[in-house]
Amino acid sequence: MPPCIRNADLPHARNPIHSRALSGPSLASLSRPPRLPARSRVVSENFTLLFEGGRNRSLFRVLGGCIVLSQLLDDGRRQITDVLGPGRLFGFTVDGRNIATAETLSIARIESLGDAELHATNPAVASELKTTLHRLQTHATLLxxxxxxxxxxxxxxxxxxxxxxxxxxxxxxxxxxxxxxxxxxxxxxxxxxxxxxxxxxxxxxxxxxxxxxxxxxxxxxxxxxxxxxxxxxxxxxxxxxx
Amino acid sequence: MPPCIRNADLPHARNPIHSRALSGPSLASLSRPPRLPARSRVVSENFTLLFEGGRNRSLFRVLGGCIVLSQLLDDGRRQITDVLGPGRLFGFTVDGRNIATAETLSIARIESLGDAELHATNPAVASELKTTLHRLQTHATLLxxxxxxxxxxxxxxxxxxxxxxxxxxxxxxxxxxxxxxxxxxxxxxxxxxxxxxxxxxxxxxxxxxxxxxxxxxxxxxxxxxxxxxxxxxxxxxxxxxx
DNA sequence: GGAGGGCGTTGACAGCTGTCAACGCGGTTT
DNA sequence: AAACCGCGTTGACAGCTGTCAACGCCCTCC
Structure with a gap:
């Protein structure tokens, strides 16, 4: 598991399995098959999957659970820029560097889609990018x-x-x-x-x-x-x- | 000029040519050739090129000047979500609808790149999308x-x-x-x-x-x-x- | 069983930023 | 030339939201 790094320094890095989180609907599917297709895997709560600015060559899809993307200011102020549920993609890079930090807020199932660059020409990925752009603009208006x-x-x-x-x-x-x-x-x-x-x-x-x-x-x-x-x-x- | 609509109802929809705007560096190139390549055209100040939610089939590139993207709340509160200079693309849609309103803040030269869907598989466009995503996340942190x-x-x-x-x-x-x-x-x-x-x-x-x-x-x-x-x-x- | 920590709630208070108002300047219109 | 409008600036004031503090609950750990 290359980019999967535990973030023990996060304030809420306790209780690796939140009992109530298991009752969530999007997690129900988690208990059935351990690993369904090829590159699917389960990640426990409060794991940092990607670090902003870090190197990463793969694109991911959320299959179940909740994952948030965030950025940090130098003095620790944090901004969560997106909340991802099942179906969403993450792991986009600029100049090979992760745009944002990605962490799980629940047990999550994610799927690695392989080299991110290969998907640049995928229409479905482009569509997802545009949807994300729209969601982010709407959130900017909210902020x-x-x-x-x-x-x-x-x-x-x-x-x-x-x-x-x-x-x-x-x-x-x-x-x-x-x-x-x-x-x-x-x-x-x-x-x-x-x-x-x-x-x-x-x-x-x-x-x-x-x-x-x-x-x-x-x-x-x-x-x-x-x-x-x-x-x-x-x-x-x-x-x-x- | 299909999507080019004058917005006379904007508060600053006066003085169609701001005298000082002509001294800007990015605009210097404007005075030389009236229209350089095929689909390039000049738009004057305070024009609304695209309306949020409107239909639009083309992608555009900024060649010179300044263009902003914005969203409106129902009671008139406005959020500018991006400021575009030369090189930036705009006109992205979700379900065929414009993500944001696009208006010129100066005389601008823009280039129509044709059907937006055709460019979904263009690696350069995908790269621009990711760069924009990054810029928007950073702006969300600012906001x-x-x-x-x-x-x-x-x-x-x-x-x-x-x-x-x-x-x-x-x-x-x-x-x-x-x-x-x-x-x-x-x-x-x-x-x-x-x-x-x-x-x-x-x-x-x-x-x-x-x-x-x-x-x-x-x-x-x-x-x-x-x-x-x-x-x-x-x-x-x-x-x-x- | 007690201690400790994460998380959430609530109150008191402060202050950053919004609101309201007035004014000046430059350009255009009448 | 006066009036008007857009735009920017400045002051006085208010209030929404942040800061600080205390407390309770739940869970884990000792």
């Missing part, structure tokens, strides 16, 4: 132009699409995979702000969660409204903060 | 994790590389192309904050400008430091704000 509430609501909508287990929309339930810190690093916020927004949404009946990572969307319409153009003041009512 | 000062300093470093006219680094001078409002929409700030940061840098001797768009970098090292990890408090000294 630059949305309020904290809108950011958190948008994240919930996005993640519910990525990881929802049921086909019916109403009592939508999904596993969050990201910690509050991960959400903060994804949305350009702090843990405290993320926590406050989530609990406000909970009080207002938009969502519910008993376990911090087991999310239920109670009111998809209002949540989508909160994620979009809804003026934050209009939905907040009397509460001065929080 | 989510940098302070206002760091954002503005980063923008100056980036734009000086895009549009500098001299090879020597020291008295680096370049045309900004972006208005304060454009900078704000690029960096996720407001016009006022951008203006305050620029004028603080000017007072501190990092940069200089007589005309708002004619920038000179006086101290590239300190500017780069301000763009990176430099703790904002450490550089600010006594001044409570600004």
């Amino acid at each position: 630059g132009r949305k309020t904290a509430s809108e950011k958190v609501a948008s994240a919930l909508v996005e993640l519910s699409r990525l990881f929802n287990r049921s086909r019916v929309p109403a009592p939508l339930s999904f596993h969050l995979h990201l910690t509050r810190a991960d959400l903060a690093d994804w949305l350009g916020l702090t843990v405290e702000t993320v926590s406050r927004c989530l609990n406000r949404f909970k009080r207002e009946g938009l969502i519910d969660f008993s376990h911090p990572k087991t999310m239920r969307v109670l009111d998809p319409e209002r949540l989508k409204a909160a994620a979009g153009l809804t003026r934050q003041r209009a939905t907040r009512g009397v509460h001065p903060q929080n | 989510g994790r940098k302070t206002a000062s760091e954002k503005v300093a980063s923008a100056l470093v980036e734009l000086s590389r895009l549009f500098n006219r001299s090879r020597v680094p020291a008295p680096l001078s370049f045309h900004l192309h972006l208005t304060r409002a454009d900078l704000a929409d690029w960096l996720g700030l407001t016009v006022e904050t951008v203006s305050r940061c620029l004028n603080r840098f000017k007072r501190e001797g990092l940069i200089d400008f007589s005309h708002p768009k004619t920038m000179r970098v006086l101290d590239p090292e300190r500017l780069k430091a301000a763009a990176g990890l430099t703790r904002q408090r450490a550089t600010r000294g006594v001044h409570p704000q600004n």
Whole structure:
């Protein structure tokens, strides 16, 4: 396993197997076949698969689980630039160097697609690149132009699409995979702000969660409204903060 | 000219030819040949070439001038997701729909490369896509994790590389192309904050400008430091704000 | 069983940045 | 020549969000 390096220095590098993570829908397929096709393999939680700036010659596809791409500033500030679910590709390089760090947030199954350069001419890969470009631009708009509430609501909508287990929309339930810190690093916020927004949404009946990572969307319409153009003041009512 | 539509409703849709824009280095080549190769054409300032969500079948290359890509939220908030100089490609689509709005900030020369789908298998296009992906991820880190000062300093470093006219680094001078409002929409700030940061840098001797768009970098090292990890408090000294 | 650490929540407070307003400058229009 | 508009700058102020701190819960380890 060439590029698979354990990141013991990460703050959350404990509990290699999160018990609740196994109940996730995208992970159910993991328990069945150990290794299905040729280059498929299972990676445990909180592994760093690729390091930003490192050398890597292979392209990967996510088959199951959750993987995030991130960048670091010199003083440790982190930005998660993309959250990948089943089907997504990662491992793109510029000048042979990894664009971003890739780490698993759950047990994940990934497939090595071989030399990344060979896939440059693959239409499916090009299509995936363009989709990723679109997703990143949309996220840039979120980072630059949305309020904290809108950011958190948008994240919930996005993640519910990525990881929802049921086909019916109403009592939508999904596993969050990201910690509050991960959400903060994804949305350009702090843990405290993320926590406050989530609990406000909970009080207002938009969502519910008993376990911090087991999310239920109670009111998809209002949540989508909160994620979009809804003026934050209009939905907040009397509460001065929080 | 199929997708070339004038945007008269833009706030800065006046003065179709900005006098100072003609003195820019990347535009010098414009005055020589009216139309060089086959599908090359000149577009004047403040034109919207593509609309986000619109249909478009062609890929374009910037030959000269400055073009920005942007997205809009429903209530009018704008995020500029990329600033393109000579050499950059744009016009990528997902499901046949433009990913972003593309507008000129100066007189620009662009080249139509024909059907975008045909280029999906072009290695040079794939390489450009990956470079763009990298640039966008870096900008996401800026948007989510940098302070206002760091954002503005980063923008100056980036734009000086895009549009500098001299090879020597020291008295680096370049045309900004972006208005304060454009900078704000690029960096996720407001016009006022951008203006305050620029004028603080000017007072501190990092940069200089007589005309708002004619920038000179006086101290590239300190500017780069301000763009990176430099703790904002450490550089600010006594001044409570600004 | 107790200690310790990761993670999440909540409160108090501060401050960076947004909001609102006014003004100046340059160019165009009437 | 006056009026007007776009653009940039500056000041006063507010508030959204960050910072700091404390606490609780759960799990692991000793």
